[in-house]
Amino acid sequence: ETGVTQSPTHLIKTRGQQVTLRCSSQSGHNTVSWYQQALGQGPQFIFQYYREEENGRGNFPPRFSGLQFPNYSSELNVNALELDDSALYLCASSQQAGTGNTIYFGEGSWLTVV
Amino acid sequence: AQKVTQAQTEISVVEKEDVTLDCVYETRDTTYYLFWYKQPPSGELVFLIRRNSFDEQNEISGRYSWNFQKSTSSFNFTITASQVVDSAVYFCALSEFGAGTASKLTFGTGTRLQVTL
Numbered sequence: 001e002t003g004v005t006q007s008p009t010h011l012i013k014t015r016g017q018q019v020t021l022r023c024s025s026q027s028g029h030n031t032v033s034w035y036q037q038a039l040g041q042g043p044q045f046i047f048q049y050y051r052e053e054e055n056g057r058g059n060f061p062p063r064f065s066g067l068q069f070p071n072y073s074s075e076l077n078v079n080a081l082e083l084d085d086s087a088l089y090l091c092a093s094s095q096q097a098g099t100g101n102t103i104y105f106g107e108g109s110w111l112t113v114v
Numbered sequence: 115a116q117k118v119t120q121a122q123t124e125i126s127v128v129e130k131e132d133v134t135l136d137c138v139y140e141t142r143d144t145t146y147y148l149f150w151y152k153q154p155p156s157g158e159l160v161f162l163i164r165r166n167s168f169d170e171q172n173e174i175s176g177r178y179s180w181n182f183q184k185s186t187s188s189f190n191f192t193i194t195a196s197q198v199v200d201s202a203v204y205f206c207a208l209s210e211f212g213a214g215t216a217s218k219l220t221f222g223t224g225t226r227l228q229v230t231l
Contacts, residue, residue, distance in 0.1 A: 002161070031217060033217060033219075040223075042205055042221030042223050042224050045218045092159075094217050103209070105159035106158065108157040
């Protein structure tokens with residue numbers, strides 16, 4: 001167990017809807033990252049939060065947004081869902097962004113957009 | 115830009131065989147970190163190893179071993195005496211290093227390992 005927990009584990013949404021995914025980071029970790037993993041692909045970096053601020057973003061449109069809370073838990077919000085947003089969304093936590101510390105992943109949230 | 119290539123899409127072996135998973139990376143950074151993760155069907159990425167760019171010593175952990183060669187930009191992973199429980203998708207990943215940078219991992223496309231009896 002990594003201590004990184006995500007919810008919900010599975011969900012189905014309709015195209016055009018909005019979704020919020022949640023993540024609790026491992027105790028003592030102040031950095032949370034989100035990744036999208038399409039079927040048969042490697043995870044792709046969406047963005048990272050460090051001490052409640054976004055400090056890095058991958059090649060994802062603005063309808064992907066996030067938050068980090070004072071307890072370092074995080075949310076990923078996706079607006080105007082598209083069919084291609086169907087994927088496994090992985091949350092990862094680590095200590096102190098940019099130091100090469102080990103990054104631990106949760107079990108992910110499987111999102112299906114129909 | 116950083117890039118990780120795992121040329122082997124799928125490997126099938128019989129239990130007790132040794133198997134090597136290849137990983138080749140590209141980066142302009144002089145300091146970086148390399149990782150291997152295991153992903154069982156449940157989806158969770160299980161951390162296996164982290165290696166920094168200054169440490170080229172090979173590492174062994176039980177049946178697992180890693181060969182890091184900076185000269186060829188490779189970080190290969192060998193499982194000795196494979197077991198059915200080793201069946202999973204294995205990802206190699208590369209991260210930047212530097213205060214203030216995001217701990218962004220760049221993943222390869224993964225190698226699916228199937229170990230049969």
